[in-house]
Amino acid sequence: MIAKPEFAMHASLDHDLSPLAPWEISAEDFPHDGSTVEKWKFLIGYAVLAPSSHNTQPWLFHLHGNDLELYADRTRACRVADPDDRELVMSCGCALFHLRSAMAHFGYFGGVAILPEANDPDLLARVSFGVLEENSPEESMLFYAIPKRRTNRQPFRDDPVPPSLLDALRRAAKDEFAWLHVAEGEETRHAIAELIAEGDRRQWSNKRFRLELAAWVHPNRSTARDGIPGYAQSVDDLLTYAGPLVVRTFNMGEGQAARDHELATGSPALVILGTDTDTPRDWLHAGQALARVLLRAQVENVWGSFLNQTIELPDLRQRLCASVGLTGCPQACLRLGFGEDIKPTPRRTANEVII
Ligand SMILES: Cc1cc2nc3c(=O)[nH]c(=O)nc-3n(C[C@H](O)[C@H](O)[C@H](O)COP(=O)(O)O)c2cc1C
Numbered sequence: 001m002i003a004k005p006e007f008a009m010h011a012s013l014d015h016d017l018s019p020l021a022p023w024e025i026s027a028e029d030f031p032h033d034g035s036t037v038e039k040w041k042f043l044i045g046y047a048v049l050a051p052s053s054h055n056t057q058p059w060l061f062h063l064h065g066n067d068l069e070l071y072a073d074r075t076r077a078c079r080v081a082d083p084d085d086r087e088l089v090m091s092c093g094c095a096l097f098h099l100r101s102a103m104a105h106f107g108y109f110g111g112v113a114i115l116p117e118a119n120d121p122d123l124l125a126r127v128s129f130g131v132l133e134e135n136s137p138e139e140s141m142l143f144y145a146i147p148k149r150r151t152n153r154q155p156f157r158d159d160p161v162p163p164s165l166l167d168a169l170r171r172a173a174k175d176e177f178a179w180l181h182v183a184e185g186e187e188t189r190h191a192i193a194e195l196i197a198e199g200d201r202r203q204w205s206n207k208r209f210r211l212e213l214a215a216w217v218h219p220n221r222s223t224a225r226d227g228i229p230g231y232a233q234s235v236d237d238l239l240t241y242a243g244p245l246v247v248r249t250f251n252m253g254e255g256q257a258a259r260d261h262e263l264a265t266g267s268p269a270l271v272i273l274g275t276d277t278d279t280p281r282d283w284l285h286a287g288q289a290l291a292r293v294l295l296r297a298q299v300e301n302v303w304g305s306f307l308n309q310t311i312e313l314p315d316l317r318q319r320l321c322a323s324v325g326l327t328g329c330p331q332a333c334l335r336l337g338f339g340e341d342i343k344p345t346p347r348r349t350a351n352e353v354i355i
């Protein structure tokens with residue numbers, strides 16, 4: 001039986017906070033003189049800002065002495081779009097990278113064990129609180145990008161993504177045991193865009209997929225602390241007002257396919273992040289690599305957005321490898337570019353995800 005830390009009792013107080021309040025976190029408020037528990041709680045405030053598929057935030061944190069354990073919350077799984085929990089585990093990997101990054105910035109990162117208990121697949125990582133050390137400028141640079149990062153589904157400007165940044169993103173993926181492939185040439189991009197459009201048509205024609213998505217898409221006025229508000233979507237304006245009803249009822253696959261095709265061919269950079277093999281351990285690495293890549297891009301004001309349809313359907317995933325000449329397992333397809341800032345999406349607070 002897991003004992004509740006004393007502040008978990010205060011989680012209910014956070015219900016009155018705005019769903020965007022977690023983004024107002026400031027490094028200046030770090031409790032330097034506080035207890036380890038207070039420090040953990042503050043650091044988790046950065047983990048919860050991580051991206052997650054459909055903004056499901058499928059993570060839970062458990063304080064265990066000097067360690068913090070990261071658990072997968074499989075009650076938040078998307079059984080249709082993500083039947084193996086691959087993206088769920090990747091999302092937790094993103095939260096883990098945010099946590100590591102905040103710990104490194106404040107000088108307390110003591111190491112991480114991935115999947116430390118062979119008989120508990122839900123325990124994804126155990127992170128140790130280290131003794132105070134000096135941080136590096138590289139670590140702090142990624143840390144300061146955390147509150148600025150968003151999934152930006154708007155079209156990007158034509159300005160190219162600097163080749164030096166693409167090199168840095170390749171290194172960022174490699175540092176986390178993953179790889180990043182930049183799609184070059186019109187023909188390759190066109191082939192990927194065709195697969196993305198086919199993925200859209202197939203997913204939207206599946207009523208079960210639409211029902212699942214509808215559960216996580218909210219109208220703008222919603223006070224939900226998870227899921228995707230209408231304003232963050234690239235789909236029809238109607239969705240912004242009517243949200244789940246539209247998603248559930250109408251097959252918008254054709255329109256979505258046309259839009260995504262244009263976004264894939266028109267974005268300054270189209271990249272695929274992947275791993276050599278396809279196990280839960282790889283998914284955790286892929287999630288950490290994904291977060292590192294997105295934060296590194298954000299440092300240079302480059303936004304990222306996902307076009308994962310091809311990876312969510314197994315046969316399209318294989319065809320993606322064949323069209324691009326990839327060996328290994330693609331885990332995320334991203335477009336990158338410069339554009340306008342957008343509003344963040346809701347989050348649950350640290351108190352709400354601590355067990
Ligand atoms: C593993 C993973 C898969 C995702 N897949 C998609 C996707 O296919 N399409 C999309 O528009 N967004 C996708 N997202 C982005 C999430 O919807 C987004 O992170 C979430 O809504 C929170 O918004 P934020 O990133 O702006 O904080 C994905 C995110 C993760 C971590």
